[in-house]
Amino acid sequence: MGRKPTKNLHLPPGMRARVQKSGKIYYYFDQGGRPRTEIPLGGDYILALQEYVKKQEIIGPGAGAKFGDVIAKYEAEVLHTHGAKTIQTNKSDLKHLKAFFADAPLSQVRPMHIKQFLTKHADKPTTANRCKRLFSALWNRARGWGYTDAENPCTGIMGHELEKREVYITDAVFHAVRAHASAQLVDALDLAYLTGQRPGDTTEMHEDHIDGEWLLVEQGKTGKRLRMMITGELAELLARIAARKVGCKESSGYLLVNASGRRMTRDALRYQYEKARGLAANGNPELSEAIKKMWFYDLRAKAADDSADERGEQAASDLLGHDSVKTTRRHYLRRGKIVPPTK
Template identity: 35%
Template structure:
């Protein structure tokens, strides 16, 4: 509120009050000379003043700057987020929707629009909620995510896939030495493929293997004993444990290509096992490890081995329930 005092020749000075409405040129609304009434009118005008709502593209730009491009997420995660964000911006950002105008019905419409890729659509809505909650932290909105309570696509996913021991042993028996060691390492540690191929001799000291997960940054330590010791003693030559045929460090992509090639060759030779082999992805060994630890111990032990922060996350990797014992008759 602005105040201007004007002198008078034959009486006391008078103070006039104004509401600054901004604009170019500046616009001022007179509020009178009574201070109490002027404050009341100023408050009424201030309440009526409309603050432009934050839009989806503004939220997306802030999230890209603060999170995706900031190095706070793993490169692979940032790449996925960028891919998932494109259709979200196409739907909610063209035209640019104010956050307070996005409702649950729009989330349902989005899922229907992306029905041809249901898994990706579900992931995109998960990212939408992550971004929305970040916007709440910034004060962009005080509303809960409109995706909350909206049913996503029902998927026939990989959460039911468990690699039985006989399938594991069958593939293992036909694999080369590098793939065998990687399979063993994936199973006995429960780590992701990307973290296995990046193990370097620098991660091995004082009888402990140190792994920092690329996806989450979780730091894990494994005593180098038993099968783990056998693999490390054989492969620890002062560099990366795993290399390609040219001697360069083995990449995650190269591992996948070798795995797919092995699987296809086995399907061609043993078509009767095609169903089991087709569903066997290398990453399933992480779920097998988590499941087997849970079956022999408990969910919290599996959580620690997989590097999760909560057992709720670990339960997504557990593919079997424990065998129950019947009660004895009294």
């Protein structure tokens, strides 16, 4: 797909980074030609990207736009509108797309190149499939921006076939890990299970989200809003969290806090969880293999399965914030349907 740059791979085509004597980095737009002309874009990376996009506005269908130009416009104008987790994932995936497609003229990208990308990253099929979806989304935006009129090259190209995760967290496994968890992690485990929400959404839950008899949830991934009834064990958990926070040195409105009272970060949650899981595996040899297979994210599937068993699949779908029971059934229900025998 053309000659690949060897440094500053995060920059779109034609954008250069120059280190000044002071050590500060300034960015330039290389117009090419002889003699070479470079337009200063400033020392702020984000603002420089925005200026770069302005310089590229004249690019239209058939005018030599490259996929790197599309990425640059996306980074400057769209990326920041997403949730924090999506931004983090997109940035990681864009590195792969830049390395393979940045210098590729849109007029020359073909379905075979998408297949080549998937093949190159066959050792990480989940990442490869996610990158393909991002490429497809960017291509559709490029069509809307007038960068190309060509059909989406991802059309008809199948991603890697992935095995569905079938791990169901039994109560025994859950309580084994919970027994080795700190008080803060116990709160996090219980909150994730009782609400059925993603780990990132539980760390965002705040006292301000408690509105009388409701816990207001806005999912970071989809923007879906839920009003969760504060009853039963969830009510007990929220009361327990409030009581524990009273004794902390510092004050935070977030529901999940560390021992000092500061907000629990995702990294801290991951560290504490992996530590507790390791202790649980060592302390419960008969459950060791099952414990090692448990991911924190599996609590969302456990919440779905347990809710489906007690109140039906629609209740599980509602808890997870899905528009369709099919989504819940396809990705989260792992135990199988309860059925009576023939006689």
